[in-house]
Every structure is written in C-alpha cells, then in structure tokens.
Amino acid sequence: MLYPDIQPNQTYQLDVGDGHSIYIEESGNPTGYPVVYCHGGPGGSTSGFFRRFFDPNYYRIVLFDQRGCGQSTPSLSLTNNTTAHLLADIEHIRKHLSIKKMVLAGGSWGTTLALLYAQQYPQHVSAMLLRGIFLAREQDLKWLYEPDGAARLFPDYYQEFIRAANLADDEPITHQQLAASYLAQLTSSNQFSQIAAAKHWCNWENRISVLHHLESRENVDDMHANKTMALMECHYFTQASFIEENQILQNMDKLQNIPATIIHGRYDAVCDVSQAWQLAEKWQNSRLYIVPNSGHSLGEPFMAEAFLNAANKIARFLQENTN
Template identity: 45%
Template sequence: MNEFYPEIEPYNHFLINVDSLHQIYVEECGNPDGQAVLFIHGGPGGGCSKNDRRFFDPEKYRIILFDQRGCGRSLPHGCLDNNETGFLVSDIEQIREKLGIEQWHIFGGSWGTTLALVYAQAHPKKVKSLVLRGIFLGRPQDTDWAFSGGGATRIYPDFWQEYLDVLPHGKEQASVQAAYDIMVGDDKALAFRVAKAWSIWEIRCCTLIPNQDFVDAATSDEQAWTMARHEAHFMINNCFLSENQILANTDKIKAIPVTIVHGRFDIVCPFDNAWQLHQKLPNSTLITSEASGHASIETNTKHHLIEATKAMLLLD
C-alpha cells in the first residue's frame, strides 16, 4: 500500500489580494521546476493541512496549495461576504496567472471536487488532468442527504442526535437554514456551539471505522467555526450553482483525463455522486475504494490517490 510522501515545508508562501476585501494564502512546495499541481481543499471552509502536500512526489511536482476565502490562513478569517463559487473560481485563475503557469493538474477532495469541476468547466484549456476524491455535486439533494435529516442521519442516528441536542429547539431546527441563522446570529456563544456540533457531526461520518483522533484534528475551535458557517452559507445558496450545473456541463471537460476515487461506504457524499459523474464522462476512470468512507486518509483511498498522482506524471 502507498504511504504519504515525507513531510515537506513550503519554499514559497504569500498572500494575494483577490479583491478589495479578501487576501488568499498560497504556498508552493516540492520542485519549483516540476509539474504544477493545484490542491483544492474541501469544506467549504476547511483550509489546507500539512498532509495535503504529501499526496505528491516532491521531487517531481510543483505543489500549490491555497486556503479559500475566509478560512485557514486567508484573511479576513471567517468572512462570508463576497464568498461565492464564482469568486473562488476567479481566485484560482488569479493564482495561476500570478505564478506564471500555463497549464496545471488539479487535485480536489469533497467540496474540492465541486470547485475543481466548476473551474475546469470554466477554463478547460488550463487543466491537464483532474484527480477527484469523494465527489460532491452541490445539488440540493446532496446537501439534504447529510444536513437536513436525510439518509446519513438514518445511518448514524446517535451522532445526529448529539447534533440536534445542541440546537435550542432540537429536531424542529434540523435544517441548514435554521443552523445558518443561528451561526450568523447575535448570540455568539450559541453560534459557536452549533458550529462545533455541526463540524463534529460531519467529521464523525467521514471514516468507515470511527476515528476520534481524526475528529479531534479536524474540529479545532477555529476550524469548526469556518467550516460549519462556510458550508451552511454555500448550502443555503445551492452552492451558488445553477440547477445540476456540473453534470449539465460535462461536455466542456470531455477531453480532460479524469480519475475519480470514491469510498464505497462514503456517508458524507454517497457513491452515486461518483457513479453519475463517471457516466457523463465516458473517458474518466472510476476507482472504488473498498472498505472506505469519505476521508482521504483512509488506507485504501490514500493508496489510490497516490497511485493517481503518479499516473498524472505520465500525462506531461
């Protein structure tokens, strides 16, 4: 089984002013003369971690990571103003232009697959290949599955109840809109408790086998605040996408090599998301990660992703 490449530190990092409000954190790792690959993190609002650099051979890749608007090391922290999918696509283009990259590979997970696909459909000539893990298509049914009393809550009713117990009116507020209203409301203490509970609910569902260390690492106070509020902000706005936008525009990326890695038992983003995308992209490769859920760090999924990044090198 493939393991992560060794830990590395950035050889360059900076903030880029993408508009009058937001500054985006960007870092470069690996080989400055290697093949350029952009890592797109999940959430929205998740931010990048040190392990995200380790899916790529640092001797062969110029690895570029960035924190999306309002999260991670980007500023202002937690800001939801001017924070929409179209702006994030524009940010990616600004990063590419600033770094002088003509074409690059794109690697995205979860919400990162949504943003990667929307970006590729907007700028197909700039994308050499796509590696996508845990497909999220950004449709209302995809949101409802995990956050509005859908199928995920029937699989983990005990975890879901712990989330409901934090809401002042319990099940009556079991909707994304109700949670969002609390998290942007005046009661900051309650907003924080709901954000924390939202994040714990989601992250507990990410691995096939319960992994408390993984939950703790992904739900620090700062991470929970941005991830929960950003996710709810995007979800109540249908991820700022038109109806079925991604599947309706797959013809725009039919020439791009696409590798899809998806856990068979993904509870956050069910496997049929990957299946439907694969059916619309006949030249794509769908790799089922057996005995795996949603998380990229699960043994089988990590192995398949590293194999996919090795294969990307042959496309240059």
C-alpha cells in the same frame, strides 16, 4: 507510503480584490509540472498532509486557502464570498503563477470547485484527480442533512445534530432549515452559542466521514477551525452553493478532452458513492476507482493509498506525453 513531509519553498498572501487576500504555498520542484489542490469544506483549509501525495521531485505543488478560510484574510468573512468568487480566485492564482496548464486536484467540496473551474477554463487543465465527489445538488444536501439519507446510518449522531438546531417540534427537518438555524446561531452575538453550534455542526460530519470510528475526530478542540467550517458550509448551503441545480452534470461536454481519475470510498456517508458513479457515467475520459473498506476521509489508509497511486500515475503519464 506517502512522500515525506517537506517545507514549502515559499508562502505568501495574494491580493485577489474584493477586500480578500488568499494564502498560497508552493513546494516541490519549482520548475516541475504544476498541480493545484482544492481543499474541502466549504470552510476547510490547506494542510501539509496534502503535499505528501505528490512527488516533490516532479510536481510544482500549489496549495491555497479559500476565501475566509485558514490563513486567508479577512478570516471568516462572508462578504464577496461565493462560488463565482472562489473560481475567479483559482484563475487569479493561475495567472499570478504563470501556469499555462495544470493538474487540478481536490477532495469533497474541492471536487466541486475543481469541476466548475475546469468547465469554465478547460484549456488550462491537463488532467484531474478527484476524491470524494460532491456535486452540490439538492439531492446531495438532502442525503447529508435530512432524515432519509446518512441519518438512517447514524440515527444517534443525527439526533444530537438536529437537537442542537433548535427547530420547532412541528417544523419539518429540511437541509435549508437546518443550515439556516445553525447560521443564525453562528452569526449571533452570543459567543457561547457560536462555539456550541460550530461544535455540533462539525461533529456530525466528522463522525460520519470515516468508516472506522476515530475518537479524535469528535469534539475537535480547534474552535476557530470548527467555526470556519460551520459558518462557510451554512453560508453556502443556504444559497444552494451559489450554483444552478445540477450545473456540473449538465456541462460535462466541456470536460470530455480532459483525462480524470475519480476516487470514492465505497462506504462514503458524507457524499454517497452514486455521485461519483453518475459523474463517471457522463465522463468518457475518466476512470472511477471505488475504494473498498473506506469512507469519505482522505486520512483513511486505503483512500490515501489510492490517491497517492493515482497522483504517481498521472505524473508518469505526463512525463511520457509532455514535451
């Protein structure tokens, strides 16, 4: 059972430069062990749901919205918004909060950021908790957006997705072409085109992110949330996520001293389970739990239970090994 929802101890905007301010909230034990959670996307936002996985009596729970997302400002801004900027923001948050070491957690795109940050600043990470691994490689984007990946499991949903991209009939369906076409619609002067494109882009991922169909995940009414997710994903994915190809796996030597728990749904159609398997194979200090009867979403019961149990286990480990 998840911890009861609690109100944040404080919320505020942190000026990180480049014209951006990051929304931050702190909850739980103000003097507890810091856990920093990276939300998914690119283009997601933080939520009180994430707080409920961490023991508020032990953890100092830090959530934040990435640039242009959620309550961070300016909303929807693509200016000075790259992976390098997001990693610098995490470091800015760490320094602002005077955190020496933290548990770094995240889901989906949040695992990408967490892994990249830990490779850059391993001295500040005591343990990692990662759910739904996304390595942001060419092959991972092909799986999610091209005809020979998840589309083979959901051909009906995929047909709707590519039809809305308005590609030429003789144009090959590549993830670059799809993202570029959607990005053009999302940044057009036609507001109706923007809304429709955002809805179609998000419906594809929402529909395939759970093992058991949830009608409520389709046709989400929050137009702003849809546009943020669609715009940021297209912005990042047309630029190969602003990282080098296979960058994470090529730098795993930097993480060998950091213990990690990796959780991945057996039937994850958004980020196929091979990504988690390949990561764990290169990370001797990690444990991989492949969760049965689960897809990509943290909202699925077995996935939520596995993530909660892992957060509690890390807390016990830190209590036993931290002076």
